[in-house]
Amino acid sequence: MSQTKVNKAVLAYSGGLDTSIILKWLQDTYDCEVVTFTADLGQGDEVEDARSKAIAGGVESIYIEDLREEFVRDYVFPMFRANAIYEGEYLLGTSIARPLISKRMIEIANAEGADAVSHGATGKGNDQVRFEFGFYALKPDVKVIAPWREWDLVSREDMLNFAEKHDIPVERKREGSKSPYSMDANLLHISYEGYDLEDPWCEPSEEMWRWSVSPESAPDSPEYIELTYQAGDIIAINGEAMTPAQVLTELNRLGGKHGIGRIDIVENRFVGMKSRGCYETPGGTIMLKAHRAIESLTLDREAAHLKDELMPRYAKMVYNGFWFAPERVMLQAAIDASQVNVNGDVRLKLYKGNVDVVGRRSEQSMFDERLCTFEDDEGAYDQKDAGGFIKLNALRLRMAKLAGK
Amino acid sequence: MSQTKVNKAVLAYSGGLDTSIILKWLQDTYDCEVVTFTADLGQGDEVEDARSKAIAGGVESIYIEDLREEFVRDYVFPMFRANAIYEGEYLLGTSIARPLISKRMIEIANAEGADAVSHGATGKGNDQVRFEFGFYALKPDVKVIAPWREWDLVSREDMLNFAEKHDIPVERKREGSKSPYSMDANLLHISYEGYDLEDPWCEPSEEMWRWSVSPESAPDSPEYIELTYQAGDIIAINGEAMTPAQVLTELNRLGGKHGIGRIDIVENRFVGMKSRGCYETPGGTIMLKAHRAIESLTLDREAAHLKDELMPRYAKMVYNGFWFAPERVMLQAAIDASQVNVNGDVRLKLYKGNVDVVGRRSEQSMFDERLCTFEDDEGAYDQKDAGGFIKLNALRLRMAKLAGK
Amino acid sequence: MSQTKVNKAVLAYSGGLDTSIILKWLQDTYDCEVVTFTADLGQGDEVEDARSKAIAGGVESIYIEDLREEFVRDYVFPMFRANAIYEGEYLLGTSIARPLISKRMIEIANAEGADAVSHGATGKGNDQVRFEFGFYALKPDVKVIAPWREWDLVSREDMLNFAEKHDIPVERKREGSKSPYSMDANLLHISYEGYDLEDPWCEPSEEMWRWSVSPESAPDSPEYIELTYQAGDIIAINGEAMTPAQVLTELNRLGGKHGIGRIDIVENRFVGMKSRGCYETPGGTIMLKAHRAIESLTLDREAAHLKDELMPRYAKMVYNGFWFAPERVMLQAAIDASQVNVNGDVRLKLYKGNVDVVGRRSEQSMFDERLCTFEDDEGAYDQKDAGGFIKLNALRLRMAKLAGK
């Protein structure tokens, strides 16, 4: 066990049982002051509950913050400009929240003169990596304490015994009725892991899902919506201007209502193993589809293709926790440079799990119907040009065949 | 107008009005023998009808061939091993059929001693490019005749006048009732372009679609199916062994029944302009989803990521007509090398436009629930290893921050 | 022959025989006013000579400009930030000059109210493409006149006859003594094509080269120089601050003196064929080596690798003439974002064709000798961390082997 000397540690604190145990464990093990940090990222829990628990735990410096606008504006929206999707399916809901938490914790550590930070992520998952890359990238000399990799509490029973021994209140009722899944939520998504999902052949039960109705239970009539884009970001829904967090909140409501955004995948973790996860990302699923649609009208072909080719790397960087790494900053610069003219409206039809693009328009549209019409194009395009175009592009193919003989 | 001397030309001939006019125009303009080639790629038309029309047109060498198995086995399936999708949406249904047609035409040209080939694709589209790249790649000295880039027939009226003047039968009834859209079909998809789609803000009418019911009209109960993979290709549906073309035919039936596989996009053509297209790809939509699912269990992480990063380039090569180009062959070699262990079963739920993966299993599965379980893993994974992993990965981030100060 | 109506055309005019013929041909063929544009990009010719010839040719608006600083600052330096090299060998000396010429010509066309632009590049080369992509990207409705693709002058004799007929002075002496090679030069390089180079097995004769001595003739003693970088660009040589054009001029002198920067390659043109070219790029060869060296100390590993992976695409964009295309702008944004801390000094040894890096230092250095020393590192690095690092990175390899059995 690491016995580094620690003076003051900032702890990512939810107020739940696990982080309450960590709070006590840190105080005891490191004999240090602990500062708690609790953020509202739209996870749907009442963050103010954390205050009384932290006070009860003897914490003097308590930070409780609503970061929803910053989260969507500076993390979710930039990521959606990239059309980021990990392994073809996952919209990176958990991954994108970690850098912001790390950043605020380091800012607090600097303000408080703390020399350590701590979090409640386990040693098997991606989140420990994401948190700690953020910590180290922003404060290279910080001490990182990851209790799950250090302590000897390895079962739920160990945890409950520790809690009982140290008078940490266990909400038995909540413990009893709570989901058997390991869950994480923020404004972008809610995730489920563990329990019966550990068998990838097992279909998750309908009771597991929390944010969306099933397509079967969704309304029998479609709903049409219109999204307005400016420089690649949504600024209005159905003509009503909204802040980033308002946009995502409203799209979550709409998507959840129509059974949109559930996925069930086996993914590859950065720490090496495959894991099964289910996710609900109602608003994000709508945003991805709509962003591609507005880009289809306003983005140059090769810019779009370059984005498509860079995207898997970008998504991997975000998934693996490299948000603050120079290579992610480089790709973001390239992506953002492409979005200047990504302005206009997208019309969508939402119906029982489906998000269908049914219209897109823009004052910066590069679509010119004269160029592709099957009718008379009034000279906009000279079909004879295609002959030369084909001949020169084919020249190397012809030479290759001749040479190969 | 090109007045190259031509002795004998092989024409891609559907038997419809356009290619019948081309047949006559070639005979007249080039004073050459024309050999017709008509392929059944699953487009749903009766190819044998082309025989009587070709005979009536004075053709002596008539080739009519059922290429459905070759099409799916050697073109569609290899492409789906790559999870190919163009610009995030398009499953390349038209693109993938062109190389096979080119290949057979060149084989026929060689067998018949023909020095020229001809097709009915216009000078504005991608198909001329795809056909001609195939021609040149396989027979570098072939003469290519693209009537739409040469003649002076620029309107439907010109065409009808030409037909009337040369006694080419026009099926008035069919002309009258036919779809106002420009369409193309094969076993992988059917496409729609033109007419009211030329306004990208206009939602296509329900009457346009031909291969699938709308999600609204699809059955109210989901249907579960099981697909069996071997080396990345589907070899059985619900336990029943099938040939490649049988697989795709059956998946089209299932997808079409459940309203699956419609898309409506604005895409970037290789010849430079943006164009609006609608596509139905019922079976292909199911295949893409299922293939990713079986790969999620059986493909190594970095192999999967490499495939994801190469995919947009592969898709672009197919879209742009470079099937026979060395770079496509290179990528195919890489992709095929990854599929050796992509074996197993995928269970899917089909419901009103949705294809949901609900299970995957494989004897070559790399998923090991001990590695990610939240329960006791019996030492399969040492959480302390993660500490070193993070420390070394973060080293450069720390150095960067220190250096940047 | 295109007989588009043209009012006024801006011509890229060197004052040499070819562009003098084009000047006359444009005036006659299009019956239009011609504005001449002559730029000093460091090619080594006296650009003012062009004035009297243009006057003699009846030109009223004559633009003669020294663009050397703009050329190096806004084109050469940004490209060298990318470590751009085409097909492993070519430093893009010709390619990078074309966009600047196009840009100034369009600016002049706009200022002069000209509706057309014209250039003297042939229909077989890359330069026509580079010029015209610049024209179209900056003024989409401009008329482009490429005489070599239009006129019927196909041999040197045709040209001389045309000149004689129209009293265009042919400098017989210069014609007689001039190099048998087709050459192009600017501050970055001089190129040679044609003549005996058309046989790729033929070694070029020593007389061909103009800017550098041979390694055999170079001084027998090495010379050491020191370059100072700021944000990826050289700002001083041997401690003396210099402007961009001064830097390149001085490095050309040093490189040329030491026989540095000759290459002899077969390259792939964008218009489809392979071509043989020889190039002298003395300063550029030094800059590429030195820039990599300063980056080796100051650039993060993954940023450097991302740059390396993007570089071939960037180089291809520049080679193919897509400088003003959105995808080049995107990549430049990514590259420039990486250069913030690329500051410091590089020490080089120049000797008979060799450029050897012998030292590099920086206040933003990320090199820390404690981390890699074979001596005691005082705890800077815990070797045990490597165990976990390896174990987790190898996890997927082990799973792959187990699954493949």
Place this chain on the structure above:
Amino acid sequence: MSQTKVNKAVLAYSGGLDTSIILKWLQDTYDCEVVTFTADLGQGDEVEDARSKAIAGGVESIYIEDLREEFVRDYVFPMFRANAIYEGEYLLGTSIARPLISKRMIEIANAEGADAVSHGATGKGNDQVRFEFGFYALKPDVKVIAPWREWDLVSREDMLNFAEKHDIPVERKREGSKSPYSMDANLLHISYEGYDLEDPWCEPSEEMWRWSVSPESAPDSPEYIELTYQAGDIIAINGEAMTPAQVLTELNRLGGKHGIGRIDIVENRFVGMKSRGCYETPGGTIMLKAHRAIESLTLDREAAHLKDELMPRYAKMVYNGFWFAPERVMLQAAIDASQVNVNGDVRLKLYKGNVDVVGRRSEQSMFDERLCTFEDDEGAYDQKDAGGFIKLNALRLRMAKLAGK
């Protein structure tokens, strides 16, 4: 310290002091039988010396093998088909030897019924990673013992004390006269690290280099050589057929004689830090240059560009130790698919550190001088085709400008 139970371990054994200490330490610490493996990879030491030392150390199973041909044929040559170069400079001489050693050690472990393998690489370098990835990829359940990460010998003095205490002979003379640098050698290269190289501003002294003369000391006359390629590999030098190891041995001789192949770089290690290294790769430097030259004539443009774009990733995989990983196998499949027609001859001039290509020829050449000649091309290329080619390629640039207004 890991106290895993070990029965029998295979040790990578050079016979030098360090691995002799490890041999004893393994026997004592793990109380296990140790099998020694010593390979001749062309490092220039007499491998048979290892036998008597192993016998003296009590080893019963001693493997001493000449792997030079396998090394060049199955590792070096495939890597050079890729034109692999790490971070623009490093030819991967150490990296490429590790997988072969790992493979043979695992084969021996399987044959001997050994459950463990061990090596003498430190915990700071890349070699531990490369060895262990090979071990785990080929035998997932093997126990890996890395003494440098386990034991408490941290200085040279500790080592000498351990040797003295256990009667391990220390060749004082050799110790005394030996290079102050940490070195590694095989048929591809020799490397130098540590000592005064730990200051990246310090120029290495001439005495350090072992395999090549300095350019200053090289012959004053150039030497011309001719290499013959078949499917991307060299099969003859100056017309004389040679095996792979013979080819590399002879090119090392030639390169070393002419002062070719020294580099001095700061590189980024996989384990996170930057490190300074100097390398001599005489034969490899010639091979890289020559392979690009034969490819320039025989490889299709887009195949070549795809190779260039994939190369940095391939090089990184080799550098990081992922030779046996699926993604390296995938890229190798793509690369090898491109080399079928890479046949022919390259003529090179070697002179004082310079390798200049002065000729290349091939029966599969795709170079056609008619296509690029400045003289009459007899219709091989129609310059007017370029007009259409440019127009269609520029279409999107024009639309982008129009839309952006």
